[in-house]
Amino acid sequence: MAEEESSFDDFEQVDFLRDRHIRFFQRCLQVLPERYSSLETSRLTIVFFALSGLDVLDAMDVIDKPSLIEWIYSLQVLPTEDQSNLPRCGFRGSSHIGVPYQTKGPGSPHPYDSAHVAMTYTGLASLVILGDDLSRVNKQACMTGLRALQLKDGSFYAVPEGSENDMRFIYCAACICHMLNDWSGMDIKKAIAYIKKSMSYDNGIGQGAGLESHGGSTFCAVAALCLMGKLEEMFSQRELDRIRRWCIMRQQNGFHGRPNKPVDTCYSFWVGATLELLDVFKYTNFEKNRNYILSTQDRLVGGFAKWPDSHPDPLHAYFGICGLSLIGEENLRRVHPALNISQRAFEHLQQLHRAWTETCT
Numbered sequence: 001m002a003e004e005e006s007s008f009d010d011f012e013q014v015d016f017l018r019d020r021h022i023r024f025f026q027r028c029l030q031v032l033p034e035r036y037s038s039l040e041t042s043r044l045t046i047v048f049f050a051l052s053g054l055d056v057l058d059a060m061d062v063i064d065k066p067s068l069i070e071w072i073y074s075l076q077v078l079p080t081e082d083q084s085n086l087p088r089c090g091f092r093g094s095s096h097i098g099v100p101y102q103t104k105g106p107g108s109p110h111p112y113d114s115a116h117v118a119m120t121y122t123g124l125a126s127l128v129i130l131g132d133d134l135s136r137v138n139k140q141a142c143m144t145g146l147r148a149l150q151l152k153d154g155s156f157y158a159v160p161e162g163s164e165n166d167m168r169f170i171y172c173a174a175c176i177c178h179m180l181n182d183w184s185g186m187d188i189k190k191a192i193a194y195i196k197k198s199m200s201y202d203n204g205i206g207q208g209a210g211l212e213s214h215g216g217s218t219f220c221a222v223a224a225l226c227l228m229g230k231l232e233e234m235f236s237q238r239e240l241d242r243i244r245r246w247c248i249m250r251q252q253n254g255f256h257g258r259p260n261k262p263v264d265t266c267y268s269f270w271v272g273a274t275l276e277l278l279d280v281f282k283y284t285n286f287e288k289n290r291n292y293i294l295s296t297q298d299r300l301v302g303g304f305a306k307w308p309d310s311h312p313d314p315l316h317a318y319f320g321i322c323g324l325s326l327i328g329e330e331n332l333r334r335v336h337p338a339l340n341i342s343q344r345a346f347e348h349l350q351q352l353h354r355a356w357t358e359t360c361t
């Protein structure tokens with residue numbers, strides 16, 4: 001066992017294959033292998049991983065921006081003439097239910113056409129990355145759609161028909177409110193109460209009260225509070241230190257999401273970004289983290305997998321690159337750790353917010 005552990009320390013210095021990753025993400029934007037067909041309903045999230053990945057790689061020039069912007073707007077669930085579908089507005093994941101292609105309202109009535117909170121989040125984030133001004137987003141409809149998803153306990157459903165409800169969707173909702181600069185889409189007090197109740201006995205944060213601490217839900221909770229500007233207010237210094245300790249203990253060589261689980265590339269972002277938001281990421285071992293992430297790099301087709309010698313996929317490819325960006329890998333754009341887009345895209349969003357406030361006053 002001791003031998004196995006030490007062998008992790010002996011990775012050769014591996015190169016980061018930037019051009020391969022650019023081509024990997026370009027392919028994700030075109031056509032996907034058959035084994036991804038079940039992901040068709042959430043295609044917008046895959047487009048987000050590819051787009052944001054290309055942005056962090058500083059390779060936005062390979063993208064046909066105008067046609068992608070039009071495609072994303074075609075996924076907006078717009079109010080119908082009688083406005084009866086307002087609680088179902090936001091963005092859908094793809095055109096799989098056969099709603100006619102259109103980028104302008106009014107929406108066409110369809111019994112199964114509703115937005116999904118993760119698609120609204122990744123749709124808006126993709127538009128921001130593409131430099132769009134969000135002027136064609138029906139912000140009021142998005143807010144009505146979001147309010148319809150919140151439960152009494154403060155958590156959110158993903159879709160208005162009902163679904164799992166947990167920390168992931170609170171995070172998506174916080175990103176939507178932050179990007180649209182409008183918090184009328186959620187009852188912040190209730191959302192915060194849900195987050196606080198989800199802190200577990202071991203000081204990590206679970207998907208809900210009484211559930212196991214997890215690196216993904218801890219990120220969602222901490223990042224959502226940061227986007228609300230409430231982190232320091234809602235947790236005492238002592239509680240924050242305990243969350244910091246739980247997160248820092250997740251580093252093995254790379255990071256894992258829970259005690260006694262194998263390390264996985266994506267946690268270099270989920271846990272790494274949480275530690276960055278909590279201002280202690282600098283105390284982690286960057287070299288071991290980098291070596292683990294690069295051990296999951298596919299040297300032939302590009303992208304990253306969750307484990308060495310596994311197939312790369314768009315999610316792990318994106319979070320592998322974000323994990324490397326957090327440790328300052330050369331030639332990568334910096335990632336905004338709470339909003340999970342590049343710092344460049346975040347600055348564009350800030351400019352939009354300034355322009356919106358100026359026109360309001």
Ligand SMILES: [Zn+2]
Nearest residue numbers: 264266267306
């Ligand atoms: Zn993973």
